[in-house]
Amino acid sequence: MTLPIPTVIGDFTARFNAHGLAELSFPSPRASRKSIEAAPVPSHVRAWVKLTQTALNSILAGKTPSQLPPLDLSVGTDFQQAVWRELAQIPVQQTRTYGEIAHRIGRPRAVRAVGGACGANPIPVLIPCHRVLAANGKIGGFSSGLERKRELLGREGVFVRE
DNA sequence: ATTAATCTCCTAA
DNA sequence: TTAGGAGATTAAT
Numbered sequence: 001m002t003l004p005i006p007t008v009i010g011d012f013t014a015r016f017n018a019h020g021l022a023e024l025s026f027p028s029p030r031a032s033r034k035s036i037e038a039a040p041v042p043s044h045v046r047a048w049v050k051l052t053q054t055a056l057n058s059i060l061a062g063k064t065p066s067q068l069p070p071l072d073l074s075v076g077t078d079f080q081q082a083v084w085r086e087l088a089q090i091p092v093q094q095t096r097t098y099g100e101i102a103h104r105i106g107r108p109r110a111v112r113a114v115g116g117a118c119g120a121n122p123i124p125v126l127i128p129c130h131r132v133l134a135a136n137g138k139i140g141g142f143s144s145g146l147e148r149k150r151e152l153l154g155r156e157g158v159f160v161r162e
Numbered sequence: 163a164t165t166a167a168t169c170t171c172c173t174a175a
Numbered sequence: 176t177t178a179g180g181a182g183a184t185t186a187a188t
Contacts, residue, residue: 079184098170102183113184115169120185134170141169149169165188175178 003041003049007056009151012125014052016045020070021052024123026144052126059125062156064092071123079110083117090131093156097135119143125152137161 005012010027041049048069055065071088073081082105090096098118102111118129124144130152134140139160142149153160 077185102170107183109181110183112168112170112182116167116184118169120168129169132169136171139169143169146169163188165186167186168184170182172181173179175176 001039001041001045003045005049005053005056007053008060012052012056014049016048017072019072019074021048021123021126022072022075024052024126026124026148055126059092059128060152060155062092065126068126071126073122075122076117076120079105079107079113080117080120083114084121084123084127087118087121087127087129087132090128092128093158095131095133095153095158098132098140099135101132115141128152131156131158133160 001017002013002015005014005024007027012027013025014021015023051067051069055068058065068088073084076084083101086101086104098111098114099108102108102114105114107113114132118132119141121127121129124130130142130149132140137160139146139149139162150160
């Protein structure tokens, strides 16, 4: 079930399944606003949509969301899920390095693999892969566009050097 | 079973 | 500052 999520920076696109939010994608200039779903939306899904929307707007305003929708991370491998769960714990306005994440999940050497898991993150923003910087304080990479990463960090009031 | 590709990091020059 | 290699994991061959 794929639905548009209106926010202050445009319409995200979200896909929900039986367990909750499974995938989220950034607003694209092309994405039309009209519903992508023909079928009626069940009430519990509408509740998830609302949670997703308010959570996104909170983060985009630099505030900590009071509540997140249930996230379905089951598409990932065990390793990826461990990384994603760790990312979800990073408070708004704080950052970590890829090395720190690796350390926290008990794989201190799997630094580069953490980068890979971040890139495979199906739910950007809510799972804040953008709050992970390189060890030297620089911005690092971002598969959906460095510009996007900068904007997100900027909205959270985080200054990145360079 | 191999290889190529990652949103990395540390060392040495 | 740059150059190079180690290293873990995954998707593709």
